[in-house]
Amino acid sequence: MKKTFLAMTALFGLALTSCSSDDNNNNNNSGDKSTFVLKVDDLKGNINDGTVTLDPTKTYTLTGGLVVKGGATLVIPAGTVIKSSATAESTSLFIAVERNAKININGTAAKPVVMTSGKATPAQSDWGGLIIAGNGIVNTGANGTSEVGGLSYGGTDNTDNSGNINYLKISYTGSKFSATKEYNGVSFFGVGSGTKVSDIYTYESGDDGIEFFGGAVNATNLTIINSYDDSLDFADGWQGTATNVYIKGVSKAGVEGSNNEKDPSGALPVTNAKIVNVSIIKGGATFLSDEKAINYKEGGGKQAYTNLYVADDMPIALAKLATDAGAVANMNAGFFTITNYTFGAQITNVTGPKLSGATSGQTGAGAGANLPTWADWTK
Incomplete structure (x- = not known):
């Protein structure tokens, strides 16, 4: 009996040891099991099938590209923390979601999902960022390739569903391959309106904070702090609405919007x-804001701003204006509009947009230059 008991104890200890460093996703609570082996201290690789659910009680180390392949799902529960490797090449560190895959970031105000740098002294561009690709309509073509991550994107379905993002803190992103090839904080490539996006906080992005390339995804409650290119960017036929946007720390433009870089006036949909x-x-x-509060760029397309607050510290010109034929035609047609606004007293050049509505008392994201209450969770 004693020998049997000792043998059972040894086996039990061995079982505990074998499970200590890895979270094999075949043992999670999802009914749709995956062959992906989840390692807390070595998070990388392709999730080829099933559903992988992270453990919110553990801090994961991103050691390479983590790619959710078509047909698979990555679930990140409230309170989960992912830190980039302190030693790996910064451009190799990113999280990507392919077309026909899903990511469900299920943070809450009390327990947001955190993606950040693992370095002792973090800084912008320590790692890549989050990239999501979908089947939405893009005016650059139905099968583009994302400039970072190498994901195919675009299609014919502007209602496509790539999952959801709720309460995400993402910081120290934007690593660079070159001056023209850089990650953003969060990039949406052809993502459809079936994807639900709310409450994203980007901080210290080496490039744009958040960018939309075509598609029709909508987003609410975006807090974008200290971006070293543009803060909010959209292009390539994006058909979406961004509601409640607080931007502070502007290197280039607060908002940069364009139609199409290579075909500014002819690319459809506009x-x-x-x-x-x-x-x-x-x-x-x-922060210089050298491309102004709004950069109306490369055809511009249709851009409608409602309840816009621009602080006293911004440049005297409200907008930087493209001079290509498409941009000029769209401005002349009244497709660049601002309705209800409060501008700092030093803003004396408002050439470009068609202005209408109230000219004072507008609170912008909710509290003028101050952080709005809906963003209190980011503190």
Whole structure:
């Protein structure tokens, strides 16, 4: 009996040891099991099938590209923390979601999902960022390839569903391959309106904070702080609405919007963006805002801003204006509009947009230059 008991104890200890470092997803609570082996201290690789659910009680180390392949799903529960490797090449560190795959980021205000740098002294561009590709309509073509991550994107379905993002803190992103090839904080390539996006906080992105390339995904409650290119960017026929956008720390433009880089006036569908309740604040002296509050770029398309607050520290010109034929025609047609606004007293050049509505008392994202209450969770 004693020998049997000792043998059973040894086997039990061995079982505990074998499970200590890995979270094999075949043992999670999902009914749709995956062959992907989840390692807390070595998060990378292709999730080829099934559903992988992270454990919110553990801090994961991203050691390479983590790619959710078509047909698979990645679930990230509230309170989960992912840190990039402190030693791996920064451009190799990213999370990507292919067409026909899903990511469900299920954070809450009390327990957001956190994606950040693992370095002792974090800085912008320590790692790549989050990239999502969908089957939405893009005016650059139905089978584009994302400039980072190498994901195919675009199609014919603007209602496509890539999952959901709720309460995500993502920081120190934007690593660079070159001056023209860089990650953003969060990039949406051809993502459809079936994808639900709310409450994203980007901080210290080496490139744009959030960018939309075509598609029709909508987003609410975006807090974009300290971006070292543009803060909010959209292009390539995006047909979406961004509601409640607080921007501070502007290097280039607060908002950059374009139709198509290579075919500014002819590419269809024309970008049709609605930006509702937005505050733009330059931030400290290191931020120059040298492409103004709004950069109406490369055909521009249709851009409608409602309840826009631009702080006292922004440049005297409200907008930087493209001079290509498409952009000029769209402005002349009244497709660049601002309805209800409050501009800092120093803004004396408002050439470009068609202005209408109230000219004072507008609170932008909710509290003018101050952080709105809906963003209190980011503190």
